[in-house]
Amino acid sequence: MTEPIIKIENLNKTFVSNNQEKPVLKNIDLAITVGEFISIIGPSGCGKSTLLRIIGGLDTEFKGTVQFENKPITGPGRERGFIFQDHRLLPWLTVEENIKFSLPESAENVDDIVSKNLEIVGLHDVKKNYPRQLSGGMAQRVAIARALSNQPKLLLLDEPFGALDAITKIHLQEEMLRLWELEHITMIIVTHDIDEAVYLGQRVIVMNTHPGSIKHIYNVEQSVPRSRTSPDFHCQRDKIYQEFFEEKSQTFFYNI
Amino acid sequence: MKEVATNHYGKIIKYWSLYWIFPILILFVWKGTTILGIIHNYTLPAPDKVIQTAVVLTTNGTLAGNIIISILRVLEGFIIALAAALTIGIAAGLSVKFEIITDFVLQVLKPIPPIAWIPLAILWFGIGEASKIYIIFIGAFFPIFLNTLDGIKNIDKKYIELARVYEVPQKRVIKHIILPGALPFIMTGTRLGLGSAWICVVASEMIAATSGVGYMLMDGRDLSRPDMVILGMLIIGIVGKFMDDILKKLSNRMIKWN
Numbered sequence: 001m002t003e004p005i006i007k008i009e010n011l012n013k014t015f016v017s018n019n020q021e022k023p024v025l026k027n028i029d030l031a032i033t034v035g036e037f038i039s040i041i042g043p044s045g046c047g048k049s050t051l052l053r054i055i056g057g058l059d060t061e062f063k064g065t066v067q068f069e070n071k072p073i074t075g076p077g078r079e080r081g082f083i084f085q086d087h088r089l090l091p092w093l094t095v096e097e098n099i100k101f102s103l104p105e106s107a108e109n110v111d112d113i114v115s116k117n118l119e120i121v122g123l124h125d126v127k128k129n130y131p132r133q134l135s136g137g138m139a140q141r142v143a144i145a146r147a148l149s150n151q152p153k154l155l156l157l158d159e160p161f162g163a164l165d166a167i168t169k170i171h172l173q174e175e176m177l178r179l180w181e182l183e184h185i186t187m188i189i190v191t192h193d194i195d196e197a198v199y200l201g202q203r204v205i206v207m208n209t210h211p212g213s214i215k216h217i218y219n220v221e222q223s224v225p226r227s228r229t230s231p232d233f234h235c236q237r238d239k240i241y242q243e244f245f246e247e248k249s250q251t252f253f254y255n256i
Numbered sequence: 257m258k259e260v261a262t263n264h265y266g267k268i269i270k271y272w273s274l275y276w277i278f279p280i281l282i283l284f285v286w287k288g289t290t291i292l293g294i295i296h297n298y299t300l301p302a303p304d305k306v307i308q309t310a311v312v313l314t315t316n317g318t319l320a321g322n323i324i325i326s327i328l329r330v331l332e333g334f335i336i337a338l339a340a341a342l343t344i345g346i347a348a349g350l351s352v353k354f355e356i357i358t359d360f361v362l363q364v365l366k367p368i369p370p371i372a373w374i375p376l377a378i379l380w381f382g383i384g385e386a387s388k389i390y391i392i393f394i395g396a397f398f399p400i401f402l403n404t405l406d407g408i409k410n411i412d413k414k415y416i417e418l419a420r421v422y423e424v425p426q427k428r429v430i431k432h433i434i435l436p437g438a439l440p441f442i443m444t445g446t447r448l449g450l451g452s453a454w455i456c457v458v459a460s461e462m463i464a465a466t467s468g469v470g471y472m473l474m475d476g477r478d479l480s481r482p483d484m485v486i487l488g489m490l491i492i493g494i495v496g497k498f499m500d501d502i503l504k505k506l507s508n509r510m511i512k513w514n
Binding site: 056058075076077078080081082084086088090091092093097101102103104105130131132150 | 437
């Protein structure tokens with residue numbers, strides 16, 4: 001399978017502030033194959049979230065080609081699930097109602113869909129709960145179940161675990177890997193956590209800032225099963241650490 | 257006292273004794289001033305005199321009659337205002353065009369106090385029920401309308417974005433995002449509206465009426481009966497508080513997700 005699910009060619013985006021055009025993304029070229037797990041990492045302000053929002057169809061003002069399954073992206077679509085940093089559950093709806101809210105009107109057996117997907121993310125007996133009764137990790141699991149209920153071909157994750165504590169974060173990262181293997185969904189995660197990027201991604205895209213552009217793409221050789229403690233993992237991770245470390249030491253050097 | 261149950265009851269007793277301490281103190285000071293003759297009976301009759309008047313007016317039925325007629329007037333005007341304010345408020349919240357079209361007229365009408373409408377209301381509708389209900393309508397409309405509009409405008413855009421991701425149809429967005437999102441504001445507006453409606457009924461009854469709590473105040477003045485006036489004022493306060501309590505309870509029940 002080498003057919004790209006996402007094809008980005010010569011993508012440019014500018015942002016106007018104080019009557020000045022500021023480039024946000026510059027000359028982005030990227031092809032993502034069906035079934036890949038991609039991590040996008042970069043310093044804040046590098047446009048990584050904007051890139052994800054463009055793929056999600058939430059941001060449609062750009063120049064260049066962005067295609068999903070060979071069709072240009074003109075807006076959001078169910079087949080491209082989006083997980084935000086906040087769980088974004090409607091506070092006035094129960095867990096069950098929140099998932100039903102997202103389903104197409106033509107959907108049948110909605111109760112089964114809800115149960116099945118909550119089960120997949122490891123939640124039981126929370127259907128009737130309101131979001132405020134859930135912990136941050138549980139709420140994010142519901143958000144994932146909601147995305148899965150819509151049977152996405154592509155799942156876009158915008159710093160999905162950024163607001164969670166370290167332990168919950170690791171649990172959910174493992175959960176995402178399991179889902180990826182189970183459901184064969186192409187996943188793109190945007191993160192500023194190098195460990196997370198290397199642990200999850202088959203390819204890690206390192207982005208540059210001012211303007212946002214792709215600096216390097218690393219192919220991560222994942223051990224099976226993945227490990228956070230193996231020398232391989234550390235080796236991969238250190239390479240990416242150096243991307244950021246190097247830049248800093250250079251500026252420091254020039255300043256003196 | 258260390259047991260949980262005792263502690264719980266202790267808290268309740270503490271709360272209610274704190275709650276009632278100030279009203280009871282006022283009652284004592286009030287009674288005290290009349291016993292010591294600091295304030296003349298004609299200016300401020302003793303509290304027991306007011307209670308006595310309440311008993312007399314209750315037994316001959318005038319008190320209940322006046323209260324009921326005022327409440328009925330409020331309900332009529334308030335319900336019409338609620339329906340109109342919700343309809344126009346939601347329409348203006350959802351449609352920018354509608355908001356622009358109605359903005360100037362509504363913003364000019366808003367600062368006119370409901371009481372300023374009384375002369376016109378009497379010219380239009382006479383001194384019957386219609387003029388009072390119209391004043392109440394004006395008084396209740398704006399708080400509900402403005403809060404509904406604000407509530408819809410203040411809905412977190414991130415929920416609208418979520419609805420876009422899942423291609424949720426507009427009808428479901430209104431039902432599940434816009435209306436519940438604006439509900440806390442709408443309920444606040446409704447409470448303010450009912451409060452304003454109660455103020456307006458009293459005001460309109462004081463000017464042109466032959467029944468109602470407001471009429472009772474004016475009647476008390478005409479008869480030189482300060483006890484009746486004070487009783488009327490206390491009733492206005494107490495009924496107003498209970499009406500607000502009911503809406504507050506209703507609002508807590510409706511906004512159960514918080």
